[in-house]
Amino acid sequence: MFDKEKLFLIIQREYLVRLRSKMFIVTTILAPVIMILLLVLPTLVMVLSSDHERRYAIYDETDIIARQMTESDSLSYRVSESDPAELREQLQTGQIEGYILIPHEVLDGQGKAAFYHDGSAGMTTTSKIRSDIRQQVRSVRLDRLDTSDEILAVINERVSVDNFTVTKAGEEADTGASAIVGLIMGFIIYGAMFGYGTIILRSVMEEKSTRVVEVIASAVKPFELLMGKVIGVAMLGLTQFLIWAVSGAVLMMAAGPLIAMFAGGGVDTAEAAEAAAITIPTIGPMVWVSFVLFFLLGFLIYSSLYAAVGSAIEQESDSQQLQVPIIMLIVIPIIFVMNVADNPTSTVAVVLSMIPFFSPILMPVRMSVISVPFWQIGGTILLMVLTFIVLIWLSSRIYRTGILMYGKKASFGELWKWMRQT
């Protein structure tokens, strides 16, 4: 079916040309740098900006709650010396960003505390204030009831839960922390589908718009050119992951000390290092293997779609309309990804993760949380392979007509027509 020599030549060209391109070098270096920054930045911001924290004035009729809140968190709260009317004026003139009113009824289990602000307080602040007030009110009321220390200890006790997955074979693995790894994998694959898909689209489009495709087509079958391109770019993707995996592991080990260095003398270095420490939960090799496998299969499926679009257009701005269905297919699993991570065994999760277009993102997520039954993994892989074969066949029919069609922007109707042409 294929001329092996020609196919090899095409794969070699597609791979090497891109490997040496500035684009590849830049994304390979920048992606992990951005990733590290994203992981490290929140810690940095927290450490560096702690003295700019807003302090809310508390007008307290009970006299005790505000005092206790201020004692426990003097960075966030202060006891107000002004009455509510004055506070309100200060807020309106912008002298303060917010204040809290605590009526004395709260200590009788009635009445409501109120938080007034200029709109700058977000969800995190509001829920922090709510929980701080609740905690102080509870402790004052328990105190008044002469609760014994033992009961207080019981009330404040936290119970930790370890998470184990027990397989049929009786092995057990701590899977609690690995959901985050699954999610990261899911998002990397999500980005990769877009990134590498676009590479395929551009590459097909450029061959068409520079007209080089006609020269190539007089020497090889369009299908060989298409397959060579897809395989070459897939190898490029694997190369990039390999570089990231190796350099990422090295950088992550260095991240803790790095933060400590940035944070400098003002902060306890050990504390900062601890805050920044990123530990990779131990996950089985199966998850890594599945990550590569689902990336590859997903890439093959989506690249055949992108190639069809690329062959229909001459410039990238014409691709918008034709790309919409592909983008939707990639985005849908992201909408469900949290749901699937929370309920990996639900029927919805099983079905969604087995739909070939969604599997590349959802299956690694499920596999990192639970041990997915073999029939589901095997079935999904089979479905994906079949989907790829059908799609690449349809796509190559669009492709071989599309690459020779110039001058007009193709619509979906046009693509359908090309697909049915003999």
Place this chain on the structure above:
Amino acid sequence: MINTIVEFENVTKQYGDQKAVDDVSFQVKEGRIFGLLGPNGAGKTTSIRMLTHILVPDSGSIRLYGERVGAATQRKIGYLPEERGLYKKMKVGEQLIYLCRLRGLSKEAARKSITYWLDRFEATEWIGKEVDELSKGMQQKVQFIATVAHDPQCLIFDEPFSGLDPINSELLKEVILELRSAGKTIFFATHRMEQVEQLCDDIALFNKGKLVLNGNLSDIRASYGKNSIRLRFSGDNKFLDSLENVRINNRSVHFAEIRLLNGADDQAILREAQKHTRVEGFELIEPGLQEIFIDTISKEKTSDV
């Protein structure tokens, strides 16, 4: 005996309702330059794309060296498409080697041939440059090398001279004639008549997908007889407008080619010319290809009605 290299037999190719190539049959003999002529949209490029096996005919058969066209015959041809194209970000040398190897040459053979051709076109110093850095004319030369470097027996040029300056056109013409003396068969599509007259042995004239004229160029011209006048004169050329039963080609201030229609009298025209101007040259000639082309197509039109 002269071998038949290319053979079209009742070839039809249809796009939707439109027949791009309609029941076309012709042959190309070994070692000749074969001109494929016709206005834009006549079916030239579609015919060439079928010969190069980029497109497949709906019906009929195309043979190259007696073999139905396919992956195997693709190795025997060199194809210069009308719309030129190379990988912009690839170096000239790498690109040429890649294209040669796709047509079955080994790396060493490809390198050797490319060295020869770059030298022939005085382009050796471009070998390490990206195509993007070259001028349009230089890119054309590189593309031409890509067409011939794997030493194919049959060469297909679609508008090879378009975009070339006069010096490079001359160089290319020289190379094409060289290839012909080396025994290559050349398939040459264009709508530029003067190039066909200078280069082609045989022609096939296409109009609206149909083959309307096919044969040896000098035979075709001879069959028209000496039914045209080449006139050179000095003076006012307005008298040309008043002549009847003629078609005037290549008209300029001091020159006109006059085609006689419906038995117009050449001597009467001479007398008319002498009345108004000083005649410096008068010659009865065979019609030019331009004239034959217009004539054939206008006949087609009337027979359509």
